[in-house]
Amino acid sequence: MKTIKFWQFMGSMDDSTDINIAPIIEEFESTHPGVKVDVQQLTWDNGLDKITTSFAAEEAPDVVELGNTWVTQFASQDVLLDLSDKVTDIKGEYVGWDGVTYDSKIYGVPWLLGTRALFYNKELFEQAGLDPEKAPTNWEELKEAAAKITENTGAKGFGIAAGEAETPWTQFSMFLWSNGGNFLNADETASALNEPAAIETLEYVQELSKVSLVAQDGMIGQEFAAGNVGMFISGAWNLRGLAQNAPDLKWGVAEIPVAPTGNSVSFSGGEILSISAKTEYPEEAYQFVQFMTSKQNAMKITEIATSVFPAFPGVEADPFFADKPEIAIFAKQVATAQNPPSLKAWQKISEKVTTAVEKAVLQQTSAAEVLQTASDNINKLLAR
Helix, strand or coil: CEEEEEEECCCECCCCCCCECHHHHHHHHHHCCCEEEEEEECCCCCHHHHHHHHHHCCCCCCEEEEECCCHHHHHCCCCECCCCCCCCCCHHHCCCHHHHEECCEECCEEEEEECEEEEEEHHHHHHCCCCCCCCCCEHHHHHHHHHHHHHHHCCECEEEECCCCCHHHHHHHHHHHHCCCCCECCCCCCECCCCHHHHHHHHHHHHHHCCEEEECHHHHHHHHHCCCECEEEEECHHHHHHHHHCCCCCEEEECCCECCCCCCCCECEEEEEEEECCCCCHHHHHHHHHHHHCHHHHHHHHHHHCCCEECCCCHHHCHHHCCCHHHHHHHHHHCCCECCCCCCCHHHHHHHHHHHHHHHHHCCCCHHHHHHHHHHHHHHHHHC
């Protein structure tokens, strides 16, 4: 009997969590005689530390669930199996490959993806003289709606994240990518933040901040639930959260408003299944990865969790979403969502982006000035 050790975050092998993956595992074992899967559930509190320690001690599981922003960390240490040749035939079937690619090689298969969309308060829209059933579809409409809500309701029109490490650059990325800009140039050797698309984007965000609540992401979410913010960008986890914590709030969900380029690009967060480079059973491990990441089995988790989605284009057409328009918005947005660059230096680069965004929205410093400073600092990091 060959035993595949599988460490993951998504569900348990019993009824102790909302997501019970035991039936999926049992089906794999029944269709692959001679192979057993030993599942261990990780927690988000210490799971990454445990995975890091296991690789350092050469005691890693055969298959491990990784966040898509973690892949670079492990791929750069040569502890993940290179799957480039194995996935050639299935690349066209999935989205999210940029989140598993490092140094032009593929170190995992996209499993479940999450993204962001625009939440809006229908009651505040109505009070501001806006159509409560029509969310902003582009940047101009977003700014106009935010201004009308601020001027006519006493609430803030929008929420812009600041005062924390991750959310400011993450939120800015969606505006930047939609506007045709990027953090780095095409070969990722220099900053692109001093280019016109990036400057135009930050100038827009800067203007938007004048009719927004500029605060930490958690505070923005709380104020939206309390009816004090008209719109904010967040993930599908808020679908359940708002239903539970603000049952009387009337709200809707829409795609990220399109930029002047005509594009709507969101941020992609994802769960990846990777294989240890030290596994004794590479073929069986890959068969298991293929089984778990199939649309049929990934959808089983989506139907329960409703906050992550199979990494397949057009998944929003699945019958499950037919009577769930809010969830379908996120499923559709996944197809055009992007990941940040897969670089070892990304953590430090993102800090420079956050600093620039916060200076622009908190101090109203010139967008061109703060982005030039960020570019200079990023180029120094890339030159090391």
